[in-house]
Amino acid sequence: MDKIRLEHVSFVYNQGLPFEQVALDDISLSIRAGCTTGIIGHTGSGKSTMMQMLNGLTKPTSGKILLDGYDINATLEDVFEEWSSKPEYRELSKGARKKAIKREISNRRSELCFRVGLVMQYPEYQLFEETVEKDIAFGPRNMGLSEQEIADRVREAARFTGLDEDLLQKSPFDLSGGQKRRVALAGVIAMRPEVLVLDEPAAGLDPVGRTRILEGVSQYQKSTGSTVLIVSHSMEDMARYCDDVIVMGGARVLMQGDRKEVFSHAEELIEAGLDIPQITHLIRLLRKRGMELPENVYTVEDALAAVEEAFAD
Amino acid sequence: MHVPEGNVERSKKLPEIFIHAEDLCFSYDAEGPDAHPALKGVSLDIQKGEYVAVLGHNGSGKSTFAKLLNLLLEPTSGKLTVAGMDLTSSGIEEKDLLDLRRKVGMVFQNPDNQLVATLVEEDVAFGPENLGVPQSELRKRVDDALNTVDMTSYALQEPHRLSGGQKQRVAIAGILAMQPQCIIFDESTAMLDPNGRQEVLRTVKKLNREQGITILNITHYMNEAAEADRILVINDGKLLLDGTPDEVFAERSVLQEVGLEVPQCTELIHRLRERGISLQGSQISDAEACADMIARAWKAKHGKGGPANG
Amino acid sequence: MKNVAFGQYYPAESPIHRLDPRAKVILTVLYIVCTFLCKNALSFAGLTLSALLLVLLSRLPIGMVFRSLRPILFIIAFTSIINIFMTKGEHLLTPADWKIQIYAEGLWNALFMVLRITALILGTGIFLTYTTTPIALTDALERLLAPLKKIKVPVHDFAMMMTIALRFIPTLTEETEKIMNAQRARGANFTTGSLVTRAKALIPILIPLFVSAFNRAFDLAAAMECRCYHGDEGRTRLKVLRYRASDLYAVLIMIGFGAAVLLLNHYGAGPVLS
Numbered sequence: 037m038d039k040i041r042l043e044h045v046s047f048v049y050n051q052g053l054p055f056e057q058v059a060l061d062d063i064s065l066s067i068r069a070g071c072t073t074g075i076i077g078h079t080g081s082g083k084s085t086m087m088q089m090l091n092g093l094t095k096p097t098s099g100k101i102l103l104d105g106y107d108i109n110a111t112l113e114d115v116f117e118e119w120s121s122k123p124e125y126r127e128l129s130k131g132a133r134k135k136a137i138k139r140e141i142s143n144r145r146s147e148l149c150f151r152v153g154l155v156m157q158y159p160e161y162q163l164f165e166e167t168v169e170k171d172i173a174f175g176p177r178n179m180g181l182s183e184q185e186i187a188d189r190v191r192e193a194a195r196f197t198g199l200d201e202d203l204l205q206k207s208p209f210d211l212s213g214g215q216k217r218r219v220a221l222a223g224v225i226a227m228r229p230e231v232l233v234l235d236e237p238a239a240g241l242d243p244v245g246r247t248r249i250l251e252g253v254s255q256y257q258k259s260t261g262s263t264v265l266i267v268s269h270s271m272e273d274m275a276r277y278c279d280d281v282i283v284m285g286g287a288r289v290l291m292q293g294d295r296k297e298v299f300s301h302a303e304e305l306i307e308a309g310l311d312i313p314q315i316t317h318l319i320r321l322l323r324k325r326g327m328e329l330p331e332n333v334y335t336v337e338d339a340l341a342a343v344e345e346a347f348a349d
Numbered sequence: 350m351h352v353p354e355g356n357v358e359r360s361k362k363l364p365e366i367f368i369h370a371e372d373l374c375f376s377y378d379a380e381g382p383d384a385h386p387a388l389k390g391v392s393l394d395i396q397k398g399e400y401v402a403v404l405g406h407n408g409s410g411k412s413t414f415a416k417l418l419n420l421l422l423e424p425t426s427g428k429l430t431v432a433g434m435d436l437t438s439s440g441i442e443e444k445d446l447l448d449l450r451r452k453v454g455m456v457f458q459n460p461d462n463q464l465v466a467t468l469v470e471e472d473v474a475f476g477p478e479n480l481g482v483p484q485s486e487l488r489k490r491v492d493d494a495l496n497t498v499d500m501t502s503y504a505l506q507e508p509h510r511l512s513g514g515q516k517q518r519v520a521i522a523g524i525l526a527m528q529p530q531c532i533i534f535d536e537s538t539a540m541l542d543p544n545g546r547q548e549v550l551r552t553v554k555k556l557n558r559e560q561g562i563t564i565l566n567i568t569h570y571m572n573e574a575a576e577a578d579r580i581l582v583i584n585d586g587k588l589l590l591d592g593t594p595d596e597v598f599a600e601r602s603v604l605q606e607v608g609l610e611v612p613q614c615t616e617l618i619h620r621l622r623e624r625g626i627s628l629q630g631s632q633i634s635d636a637e638a639c640a641d642m643i644a645r646a647w648k649a650k651h652g653k654g655g656p657a658n659g
Numbered sequence: 660m661k662n663v664a665f666g667q668y669y670p671a672e673s674p675i676h677r678l679d680p681r682a683k684v685i686l687t688v689l690y691i692v693c694t695f696l697c698k699n700a701l702s703f704a705g706l707t708l709s710a711l712l713l714v715l716l717s718r719l720p721i722g723m724v725f726r727s728l729r730p731i732l733f734i735i736a737f738t739s740i741i742n743i744f745m746t747k748g749e750h751l752l753t754p755a756d757w758k759i760q761i762y763a764e765g766l767w768n769a770l771f772m773v774l775r776i777t778a779l780i781l782g783t784g785i786f787l788t789y790t791t792t793p794i795a796l797t798d799a800l801e802r803l804l805a806p807l808k809k810i811k812v813p814v815h816d817f818a819m820m821m822t823i824a825l826r827f828i829p830t831l832t833e834e835t836e837k838i839m840n841a842q843r844a845r846g847a848n849f850t851t852g853s854l855v856t857r858a859k860a861l862i863p864i865l866i867p868l869f870v871s872a873f874n875r876a877f878d879l880a881a882a883m884e885c886r887c888y889h890g891d892e893g894r895t896r897l898k899v900l901r902y903r904a905s906d907l908y909a910v911l912i913m914i915g916f917g918a919a920v921l922l923l924n925h926y927g928a929g930p931v932l933s
Contacts, residue, residue: 078544243610259688
């Protein structure tokens with residue numbers, strides 16, 4: 037089932053001004069529920085803009101974004117139409133109807149950012165509280181949850197992201213870069229979003245930090261069954277964590293689908309700005325040297341299996 | 350004064366020591382109550398014209414080491430000589446300091462935080478302006494530097510409109526315009542996308558090969574380190590490994606223990622050997638060499654003509 | 660966000676755009692002096708004419724130039740009212756038994772003051788903000804004020820601070836936007852609630868912004884040190900400002916205009932500013 041669908045979505049910066057710029061050009065795509073989808077593309081291919089649209093921060097210039105089949109940017113008129121057939125609303129006075137609809141829209145909007153959690157690029161910049169615990173609690177508190185519920189969610193989020201209990205009382209500014217990143221991630225996970233959107237979650241981290249943050253995301257996805265979207269340049273991370281892949285370029289969707297299927301178009305992927313893993317490069321070199329190996333190998337594990345098999349033949 | 354000019358042949362016969370460290374130590378807040386040692390006795394020599402990668406996880410002391418080399422930090426104890434200047438002596442004057450920093454340039458991690466001026470060419474001119482280079486020569490230096498990093502057409506752009514890789518190249522040009530002998534890259538590619546990283550790495554290589562500039566690239570990307578002539582691995586403030594990429598990557602378990610991964614090709618070679626496949630050779634740091642090694646073993650096993658049907 | 664226009668520089672090809680920024684600073688000062696020299700109807704007529712001439716010469720969109728007066732409309736209105744009602748003179752316009760008395764001199768005074776303020780704002784705007792980039796202006800001020808260094812005024816340091824500020828305004832604007840979005844994504848609300856709630860809602864933006872600004876400052880300081888920055892001692896400059904003949908002519912014309920105003924003051928008849 038599709039969790040999110042984009043229908044003919046376009047976005048234009050500075051519309052009508054001389055430096056008008058099309059960031060997204062008639063994008064249609066769907067994202068499967070309960071799966072991890074990777075999004076790749078050059079810097080400036082419009083992927084960051086698209087990410088910010090999914091939780092309503094940026095509104096499309098045209099087109100619709102559907103979450104569970106509902107338009108997330110529904111206007112007054114849309115909701116009115118949707119409800120006009122319901123008998124309980126017909127009975128209300130005109131003023132009361134309008135009020136109810138307004139409340140509904142405002143609820144939907146604020147609910148939206150809790151349902152679709154967005155982790156921006158270098159999210160450690162968003163930390164501001166005195167302690168890690170308070171910072172993680174910022175989102176849940178904005179949701180208006182009880183103190184007990186907030187505390188539970190903070191612990192849960194800390195567990196997913198591998199933050200030790202004793203870190204919770206520290207100032208977020210005293211942590212290492214990788215830890216800060218995980219606190220920021222925990223701050224979003226603590227809202228228990230149905231959809232978790234991450235913009236280059238591992239950028240700039242060392243290998244250990246990289247694995248930790250991506251494992252945290254994967255943990256959350258597995259134990260909650262939520263839908264995850266990851267923007268990344270790393271084919272290797274995609275191969276390890278993503279079920280589906282969307283390739284963007286020049287404000288459009290170039291390819292979308294099952295990872296294996298998309299990854300079989302290696303040349304186009306490199307064109308789209310992907311970091312081709314060294315191991316993939318090695319396998320291609322080996323194929324050139326006459327070894328019979330599968331073309332789409334993206335992890336060391338797969339390569340090991342393939343090469344071993346070639347030796348065993 | 351040595352001024353590097355194009356195509357300096359790197360003389361292997363007469364190695365000239367550019368950096369000499371002996372039991373070099375550094376503590377943050379050395380006198381204070383919570384002195385925090387970051388470097389605990391590092392001894393090494395780096396020759397002029399070498400391309401050295403410095404590896405280590407975050408907090409290993411690798412950045413501290415770099416900052417000592419141009420006296421952004423002062424050594425707590427030990428001996429350190431850079432470009433013939435004793436940095437541990439007490440008689441360093443401002444004039445010497447400026448001379449040192451002219452010779453040893455540094456490019457930092459965040460591309461946004463090291464550009465000073467509102468125009469690219471003025472930013473490149475910033476260093477030589479500070480050195481008091483006469484106006485007629487300034488122009489030439491700026492143009493040459495921008496040309497070397499391939500940013501000539503952006504000379505009159507505003508830095509904030511450039512991509513990350515372009516900003517870093519402008520930063521490099523800013524250092525080049527001071528005509529340095531050595532450039533230290535302090536995780537300069539960490540915040541870039543794959544394209545930006547390639548742009549910067551190509552430039553770095555070019556500076557080393559064509560202008561003979563000594564390069565110290567501090568990084569945690571293994572593939573980047575593999576391009577260097579020599580790798581230093583620093584862990585917990587100490588020099589853990591020192592050798593060519595092939596030598597260092599052979600120590601896979603040592604690297605793993607300190608939170609570093611070998612490149613994927615090297616990893617594959619190691620694992621194949623663990624599975625009992627015999628691979629001859631020690632060149633394990635680059636994909637071509639690894640491919641040759643595996644293909645050789647495979648052909649040996651399946652007979653010279655390749656697999657049975659071939 | 661990358662297209663944030665800060666300052667109000669309007670790129671165009673005009674004789675005023677082409678002037679040396681230092682000349683423009685000098686011209687601005689002279690023009691301000693001229694507006695204060697005007698004393699009677701004739702000289703104010705000359706001033707009005709000169710202001711219109713400047714607008715035309717600058718080749719700026721006229722609407723835009725006059726829109727710049729909007730923020731000072733209140734001041735204009737206020738001075739007019741004060742002058743109309745508070746000036747006493749000989750030609751009473753209202754019946755003698757009215758409580759509020761308006762004199763002809765008051766009306767003239769009000770008109771003169773409005774013309775003076777308008778010319779002042781237009782003149783400064785045209786010479787400095789619209790035709791000169793902030794960075795050129797900084798440069799010009801640094802060089803014009805250079806003699807003050809002798810009495811230990813840190814002219815260079817101020818200019819450097821200004822340059823860095825100009826360089827980082829777009830970066831920090833972008834960053835603010837980013838932080839706001841990040842906090843919004845965590846359910847922060849900046850637009851509803853009482854004033855106190857809204858002020859409190861700014862904390863999650865301001866703290867990260869300050870932290871990042873400080874980090875940037877530290878980084879930049881280190882980068883500048885690495886590039887041998889040590890104040891302006893022995894510093895040379897890539898860009899050299901050179902006066903041209905046109906700059907000299909412009910200044911001479913402005914001085915001529917001042918002399919004309921004085922003459923008109925002396926010989927002209929009609930209402931006088933009291």
